[in-house]
Each structure stands twice: as C-alpha cells, then as structure tokens.
Amino acid sequence: MKQRLSTIETLPESALKHVRWMFDTISAKRMSQTDMLTEFNRRxxxxxxxxxxxxxxxxxxxxVRDGEVLRPKPAPADEGDDDASPVFSAAFRDRLAKAQGEKAVSVLEVTLKALAL
Structure with missing residues (x-):
C-alpha cells in the first residue's frame, strides 16, 4: 500500500534547499525534533x-530514518552545473534556438540532462 506524501514532501520547489537541510539534519541526528521544527518553520x-x-x-x-525517502535533488537547471559539458554544440544550439526559440532549447537541455542522471 502506498503511503500518502508528508506535508514536507509536498512543499513547492522554492523550499527545496530547506527540505534538503532538513533531510541532512535528520540524517546527522544533530538536533532535536523540536529544534528542527522551529528552525524549519522559520526558514x-x-x-x-x-x-x-x-x-x-x-x-x-x-x-527518512526508515529509508523511505531519498535526499531531495534539485532540478538539473538549479544545480548550477555550468561547468558540466553542454548538451549541444554551440553551432547546433544557435541553429536550434533560431528555429524553435530559446525557451524550447532550454527546456530540451534540462530534459536531456535529467534523462542522463
């Protein structure tokens, strides 16, 4: 039987770095739940x-402690992977952007990088 997602698992993408902080804090057992709750809600x-x-x-x-939840990962575009190898060569990317638009190229790059994970 599938369990319902917790409130924390349903938070929007804007809270992801705080959810990762929570996950790391739980895993490290550095704080009491009361202190974690106070700090997390403040964030x-x-x-x-x-x-x-x-x-x-x-x-x-x-x-988290039962291993049912993995550490949340940011979307590939959020990781700041500027030094990762580009998906397309510069010339092909320019031609594709002219034909399909910059937004379409960006979406395609993010999707292909996510598939490569």
Whole structure:
C-alpha cells in the first residue's frame, strides 16, 4: 500500500534547499525534533510559506530514518552545473534556438540532462 506524501514532501520547489537541510539534519541526528521544527518553520516563513505541524515533521522524520525517502535533488537547471559539458554544440544550439526559440532549447537541455542522471 502506498503511503500518502508528508506535508514536507509536498512543499513547492522554492523550499527545496530547506527540505534538503532538513533531510541532512535528520540524517546527522544533530538536533532535536523540536529544534528542527522551529528552525524549519522559520526558514519556510522567510520565503513566504506556511510552517509545518509537529506531526507532519514527525512523519517525515520517520520516513527518512526508515529509508523511505531519498535526499531531495534539485532540478538539473538549479544545480548550477555550468561547468558540466553542454548538451549541444554551440553551432547546433544557435541553429536550434533560431528555429524553435530559446525557451524550447532550454527546456530540451534540462530534459536531456535529467534523462542522463
């Protein structure tokens, strides 16, 4: 039976770095859940999101400790992989951008990089 996603797992992409912080903190066992909840909610409120409940945090902690949740990964475009090899040669990318538009090329690059992971 599939479990429902926890509140933390349903947070928007804008909260991803804070969710990764939470995951790392849980894995390292560096803080009590009360302290984690206070800090995590402070971080969420700092980006304009509503905090999570104590029970929501506890469900996420249990999933992380049981190995049911992997460390959240950013979308390939968010990782700052500027030094990674380009998907297309510069000449081909220019021709493709002229034919399809810059946005289409960017979407295609992100998709191909994600498939390569």
């Amino acid at each position: 969420l409120q700092g980006i304009g999101l509503t905090g999570v409940s104590r029970s929501g945090l506890n469900r996420y902690v249990m999933k």
